[in-house]
Amino acid sequence: MSAPVGQQGSGSGSPAIDIRAVSKSYVRGQQTVPVLKDVSFHISPGEFVALMGPSGSGKSTLLNLIAGIDHVDAGTILVGDTDITTLNESALARWRSRSIGFIFQFYNLIPVLTALENVELPLLLTPLSARERREHATAALALVGLADRMDHRPSELSGGQQQRTAIARAIVTDPDILVADEPTGDLDRVSAGEILDLMAGLNKSLGKTIVMVTHDPRAAERAHLVRSLEKGLLIDSDPADQKDHADPALHP
Amino acid sequence: MLTLRFILKNLSRHKLRNCLTVVGIAVSVLSFGLLRTTVDAWHAGVEASSATRLVTRNSISLIFSLPVSYEERIRGVEGVEIVSRGNWFGGEYIDEKNFFPNFAVDARTYLELYPELLLPDDQKAAFLRDRKGCIIGAKLAARFGWKIGDPVTLKGTIFPGNWGLTVRGVYAGRDKGTDETMLLFHWDYLNETLRKTSPRRADQAGFYIIGITSADAAASTALAIDARFQNSLAETLTETEKAFQMSFVAMSGAIVAAIRIVSLLVIVIIMAVAANTMAMSARERMGEFAALKALGFGGGYLARLILGESLAIAAIGCALGCGLTFPAAAAFGQAVSQYFPVFQVSALTVGLQGASALVVGLVAGIVPALRAQSIGIAEALRRIG
Numbered sequence: 001m002s003a004p005v006g007q008q009g010s011g012s013g014s015p016a017i018d019i020r021a022v023s024k025s026y027v028r029g030q031q032t033v034p035v036l037k038d039v040s041f042h043i044s045p046g047e048f049v050a051l052m053g054p055s056g057s058g059k060s061t062l063l064n065l066i067a068g069i070d071h072v073d074a075g076t077i078l079v080g081d082t083d084i085t086t087l088n089e090s091a092l093a094r095w096r097s098r099s100i101g102f103i104f105q106f107y108n109l110i111p112v113l114t115a116l117e118n119v120e121l122p123l124l125l126t127p128l129s130a131r132e133r134r135e136h137a138t139a140a141l142a143l144v145g146l147a148d149r150m151d152h153r154p155s156e157l158s159g160g161q162q163q164r165t166a167i168a169r170a171i172v173t174d175p176d177i178l179v180a181d182e183p184t185g186d187l188d189r190v191s192a193g194e195i196l197d198l199m200a201g202l203n204k205s206l207g208k209t210i211v212m213v214t215h216d217p218r219a220a221e222r223a224h225l226v227r228s229l230e231k232g233l234l235i236d237s238d239p240a241d242q243k244d245h246a247d248p249a250l251h252p
Numbered sequence: 253m254l255t256l257r258f259i260l261k262n263l264s265r266h267k268l269r270n271c272l273t274v275v276g277i278a279v280s281v282l283s284f285g286l287l288r289t290t291v292d293a294w295h296a297g298v299e300a301s302s303a304t305r306l307v308t309r310n311s312i313s314l315i316f317s318l319p320v321s322y323e324e325r326i327r328g329v330e331g332v333e334i335v336s337r338g339n340w341f342g343g344e345y346i347d348e349k350n351f352f353p354n355f356a357v358d359a360r361t362y363l364e365l366y367p368e369l370l371l372p373d374d375q376k377a378a379f380l381r382d383r384k385g386c387i388i389g390a391k392l393a394a395r396f397g398w399k400i401g402d403p404v405t406l407k408g409t410i411f412p413g414n415w416g417l418t419v420r421g422v423y424a425g426r427d428k429g430t431d432e433t434m435l436l437f438h439w440d441y442l443n444e445t446l447r448k449t450s451p452r453r454a455d456q457a458g459f460y461i462i463g464i465t466s467a468d469a470a471a472s473t474a475l476a477i478d479a480r481f482q483n484s485l486a487e488t489l490t491e492t493e494k495a496f497q498m499s500f501v502a503m504s505g506a507i508v509a510a511i512r513i514v515s516l517l518v519i520v521i522i523m524a525v526a527a528n529t530m531a532m533s534a535r536e537r538m539g540e541f542a543a544l545k546a547l548g549f550g551g552g553y554l555a556r557l558i559l560g561e562s563l564a565i566a567a568i569g570c571a572l573g574c575g576l577t578f579p580a581a582a583a584f585g586q587a588v589s590q591y592f593p594v595f596q597v598s599a600l601t602v603g604l605q606g607a608s609a610l611v612v613g614l615v616a617g618i619v620p621a622l623r624a625q626s627i628g629i630a631e632a633l634r635r636i637g
Contacts (some may be wrong), residue, residue: 061630069546070630090550097548104633108543112261120254122547125362169547181633 002193015080015099015176017209019064021100022075035061037232038075043225045176046208048203057229059213060181066211067100067239079177081099086098090247101208103199107162109154115141116150116166119252122173140168144198160191167198169236171208178211180201184219195221255553259560262464266533270565271527274556277569277612278524281605287515287583290599293585293592297497300594302428306474307366307496308460311489314340318486320443331464331473333592335359337439337460343406343415345396351590352392354406354435356442365463368426375400383441385420389432393422404435409436410443413449433593449466462490464598519608524618530562534620535570543626544633551625558624562617563610570609587591602615 005042025034035058037141043049051059063189064070068084076085077098102108109118120137128136141150144164154162163183170178180199184192200222202208212223220226228235292299307310308326310316310559320337338357344350348429358572359380363369371379371387378400379385388398398419400405404588405417417437439457444539446454464473476488481488491499496541534541 033542059635062629064633067546070628092549093550096546102543102544102546108539108633110258110540112265113258117254117257121258121544124254125548133254154328 006113008031008212011208015082015209016045016078017177017211018076018078019043019062020065020076021134022062022065022072022077024058024065024070025073035232036065036229038102039229039234040075041227041231041234044228044238046203046207046209048200048223049212050226051213051229052215052217052220052226053229056185056231058232059229062229063179063181063211065215066177067095073241097122097173099175099177100179101173101175102181103105103163103166103170103178103183105153107159107166107186109162109165109169111154114151114153115146115157115168117159118165119168119172122169126173137168138171140172143164143171144168159187159189160194163187163191163195167195167202171202171206175208177209178208179212179215182213182215184214184216192219255556255560259557262533262557262561263564266289269529270533273526273565274572276430276525277609278572280518280612281570281573281609282580283518284515284578284608285573285597285601285605286580287511287518288582288604289509289577289585289595289597290592291508291515292598292601293595294395294501294504295430296429296592296594298494298501300368300427300431301494301497302370302490303470303492303494304464304489305493306462306470306477307493308462308477308488308490309458309496311478311487314458316441316486317453318460319460320455320457320487322481322488323457323460324512326460326462326477329473329476329480331391331466331469331476332462333465334364334463336365336461336463337457337459338362338461339439339442339456340398341406341408341437342410343408343547345404345406348352349590351608352433353431354437356439356487359436362436365461368430369422369423370426375439379420382418382420383438383444384417386417386435386437387421387423388419388435389593390422390424391432391593392435393419395433395589398422403421404585406435410411411446411450413445415441415445424501424615428596429594431593433589440459446470447598462491473546519612523612523615526562526566526612527619529565530616530620533561534558534624538624538627538632541627542629545627545629546633554627555621557616558621559614562620563613566609567611570606573607573609577602577605 004231019039022036022039023034024036025032039062045072050146051062061070065072068087072085077081080223082095084092084095090252105183110121112122116134116137123133123136138150144162146164146168149161157165178199183199184195185239187195199210199212202213203210212219214220308318310318322335323335326332336358338355338609341354341356343354345352363376365372375387379387386404392398400419400422402419404417404419406417408415423432443454446635462477464470470492474492476491544554581597583594588595
């Protein structure tokens with residue numbers, strides 16, 4: 001059973017992510033287009049990693065593979081002791097519901113549900129009672145600063161508030177890992193800054209491992225580690241150097 | 253509860269489209285109900301038949317009559333308890349558009365054979381006393397505003413002339429299916445008049461109604477009656493009252509079959525409309541479904557959401573359609589009361605309306621549900637971007 005949001009400890013319990021010789025290609029018509037070519041790297045528990053690269057470089061595909069919503073052609077992805085490339089669909093779905101929080105570029109909130117109901121939704125997959133679900137969702141929304149917007153539908157919220165709601169939804173089940181695909185891509189600069197602050201805070205205070213795809217160098221600056229891809233290959237081979245980019249104040 | 257709220261809130265996404273689909277389902281359920289009730293009305297006589305009543309008629313055709321002398325010989329057949337006779341009179345009241353069934357019957361035995369015609373004792377006695385008296389069904393009385401004591405003149409079409417009658421009683425139906433639109437008068441009055449005006453047509457009965465001791469003996473008794481008149485000038489055909497009524501329905505079998513087919517087509521058409529609505533609705537939400545799957549929801553949950561929504565639309569349409577069926581049937585029944593004396597929505601029809609709506613809901617939702625189940629998360633999310 002997950003603890004109510006905001007009461008978790010540090011990220012020492014988060015698993016490491018080991019990506020080993022992962023390859024992935026897509027079939028477009030009659031052509032097979034390689035997207036990732038033999039990619040390997042390691043993400044330590046509680047780390048905040050930014051994946052950068054031009055469009056089509058494979059960064060979103062890599063994020064999808066780490067999050068378990070796409071399948072590798074070759075290689076393995078170990079999250080803690082679990083090789084997620086060997087899990088079948090239902091086991092993968094269970095694993096995602098426990099271990100991964102998703103933050104999408106376009107929020108992907110359910111437009112007919114209120115912010116509170118949107119955040120409560122993933123808790124349907126837990127054995128929590130309705131009252132407990134409501135308490136957890138309320139706490140998650142309070143954590144992202146939306147205590148006064150719980151009964152609003154997404155269309156009644158600004159872009160930044162919608163993304164905060166999406167973050168609350170991502171953390172409400174207390175997952176170890178947050179994956180974010182261009183979380184600020186649809187936001188103005190001020191809102192983007194607020195979202196990045198929030199994510200950095202979650203990384204620091206709750207110890208969440210965060211893997212974020214971004215085009216925005218300012219967003220990448222918030223990460224401890226920036227990995228760049230180009231044409232399906234990692235082009236920065238020495239991650240230790242990347243630590244210099246991280247904001248020491250946000251590092252757990 | 254959240255899932256139920258989710259399903260119900262989904263109905264508010266495209267209010268106009270969903271409302272039109274609900275209206276479509278309601279209209280189809282209503283049409284289905286009315287068409288089925290029409291078929292039921294066609295069979296009302298069959299349904300009201302008794303298993304212990306036989307009908308004997310001329311084996312050539314109903315147009316030909318039988319000698320009145322047959323009555324005693326029929327009464328002598330084993331298993332026969334009571335015999336009554338009658339003629340389809342076919343009289344018109346003022347104008348042919350005022351059609352209603354009217355028969356000349358042997359009143360005492362006929363009323364004994366038809367206990368479902370509920371007539372107060374005093375009215376029955378008055379009817380039996382008055383050879384020019386008649387009794388009418390409650391619906392017929394209401395239709396023309398006739399009361400006890402009112403004179404009614406029928407213009408004979410089969411038996412020419414003006415036939416003056418006096419209303420001596422108004423019967424009510426014991427059962428829902430009892431015909432309350434008939435007029436019954438004394439066969440003796442008809443026969444006595446015919447003796448004077450058309451002696452060759454006198455002493456002839458159009459049919460005999462026979463009460464038998466046991467429904468199990470129906471076949472053997474019918475055979476025994478017909479055997480008794482074999483090789484006579486007027487051979488008989490005896491059958492159960494149900495089979496007799498069915499022979500009338502069978503004459504319009506093609507129409508009944510056409511109505512049945514149309515009622516099914518209505519459901520198939522609305523099934524396609526509802527399926528289209530659900531397909532559009534689900535296609536627009538593939539990104540949402542992908543996000544839900546990413547969060548860990550399985551295909552089964554998505555299928556429940558879609559089928560739940562589809563069934564909710566069908567249920568609302570069904571409730572509306574069923575609710576409208578009763579007043580519509582009452583109005584329609586009123587308009588066609590001269591053709592269908594019994595026009596009532598049966599419990600079976602309501603059940604079938606519900607079942608058809610359930611099938612519409614399931615069929616409409618099943619393909620989108622399967623599509624949502626098999627959706628590739630990464631692919632669908634890419635499409636949103």
